[in-house]
Amino acid sequence: MGLNVLLLGNGGREHAMAWSIAKSDQLDTLFIAPGNPGTAEIGKNVDLSLDDFDGILSFVEEEDIDLTVVGPEQPLVAGITDFLESEGHKVFGPSKYAAQLEGSKKFANEFMSDNRIPTADFESYTRAQFDRALADIKAKDIYPVVLKADGLAGGKGVFICETEEEVEKRLEELKESDRFGGAADTLVVEEFLKGKEASVFVISDGKTAKIIHYAQDHKRIGEGDTGLNTGGMGAYAPTPVIGRRMLQRVEKEIILPTISAMLLDEHPYKGILYCGLMITTEGPKVVEFNCRLGDPECQAILPSLQSDFLDLMYAATEEKLHLKELKIDDQYRCCVVLASDGYPVEYEKGKEITGIKDVSDEALVFHAGTKAEDGKILTDGGRVLNVVASGETLQAAIKNTYKEVDKISFSNKYYRSDIGAKGLAYIDE
Known part of the structure; x- marks a missing residue:
């Protein structure tokens, strides 16, 4: 018998996580709550609210769930891990205390200051x-x-x-x-920290921490990193901003001190640690910590993971991560977010989406803000879809992704045409 898994969330990140979990030989049944039209093709969507902890607990017990995986930050910061663990259930995601690294900027800055972790x-x-x-x-x-x-x-x-x-x-x-x-x-x-931005993603069981991958996000709504901040308009991985030696410094100066300090504080950090960094002339500095996979970085990095994602997460809940090998492939990947024009302020929903089925089998489309209605897929959010393609070079990955982006249509479709350009510029420097 395999594992019954409940994945919480409904965005592009959760679609990518569901896609990755579904590849595992250890999986029996995958439930996604509440999920989206994309996750419905992979597992079973469940109508549960992420703030209804009692409802989630009832479902976990009724369906004999072996592992609950928490995608977004809100339930983690609200204490879903503590709640389910207190009832004897395994959860992949940090405790309420540890999730303060994302839930409170003040807490995170004071934590870094106390533990001499480089930041602003x-x-x-x-x-x-x-x-x-x-x-x-x-x-x-x-x-x-x-x-x-x-x-x-x-x-x-x-x-x-x-x-x-x-x-x-x-x-x-x-x-x-x-x-x-x-x-x-x-x-x-x-x-204000000056330098090159990058994100490093870590999986931890509280004692052992392993780097999954590293990427570069594009937060601003406009071309050339202009306009308002968003949840993220695209990402690519790996980023040349972080070389082998810089990655070693990130591990030594940021990741290990963070995991060690949490352990010493008797709040072991179990789950994903997202290190949002600025690579400055003085070295790596933390811009922000997040307590979960980034969105849309997740969509660019999980397809690179050759190890069994579900196996890694389950091992992390049992403090057995040191027994697992984490492998990634040698491909570059680019993720472009297709958004509703007007995001992140005001935008219209309910626009019919066409062309998803025309996308190449070698590329991936992850649903974010969509809904299914009368046999059609409609827009239902600011960030609508994520298109991901790979290549042996960053330039090839970018070219392959935008080729697929052009195949998808909906009224008021908006996207940035320069995702990954910073990486290409860095290579050319």
Whole structure:
């Protein structure tokens, strides 16, 4: 008998995770809650709300689930792992305490400061102290400066401000806008790190940590990294920004100190650790930690994984990761996000999508914001689909991906045409 697995989430990341889990010889049945039209072709979608912990527990017990895999950050930060583990069930994902590395920018910065993990200089302020924050920024007069809502804001709570006027505008937005909820009750002000961005993804069982892969995300909505931050408009892997020696430094200076400190704090970090980095002239520095796979980096890195993803995750829950070998192939991959025009602010839904079946068998299409209705696939979110293709070079991977992107159509389709260009520029330097 194989493993019964429940995967929580409904985005492009979860479709990619479901696709990877489904390849495992150890799998019996895969359930995805709530899933999307893409995951429905791989496993069984289940109508469960991610904040209904009691409902999830009931399902886990009714279906004899052997492993619950948590895709997005919200349930992790809310404590789903602690909740299910307290009832005797295995969960792949960090505890509520450990998930604060993503759930609270203030916690993460203080954790890094206490454990001498390289990151930006920072100050934190409560909502009542926003005026003092503005005064402090004016006094330093060093731009650009980074403003971060402390809590979860779907990748949209970070602002890089070039001027005093922009600082005032963004502070007012953080203070008054409903879209941040309680995420902006605390503000973190950071120095702007200069360098090349990259992301390193790690799987940990609390004692052993293994690097899965490394990628480069494209957060801004506009070409050439302009406009508002989004959840991510595309990614490619591996990134030439991180060579072999730099990867060794990331492991020594960031990953191992983080996992060791959590263990010493008696909160072992089990799950995926996403290290969002800036490769500076002084070395690697942490821009942010996330407690789960990135979206869309996940879609670019999991197809490279030659090891059994389900086997690795199950081993991590049993503190047996040291017994497993982690292998990736030698291909480059590019992931381009097809979004609804207007994202990340206002956009229309319900547009019919055509051409998915025309995409080459050698490429992958992961559903993100879609829904099935009357035999059709319709847009149902800001980020709609992820198109992924590979190549022996980064240039080939990019070319192959955009060739497939052109085959898919829907009204108000928007995408960036420069995903991976930074990597090509770095190679040419």
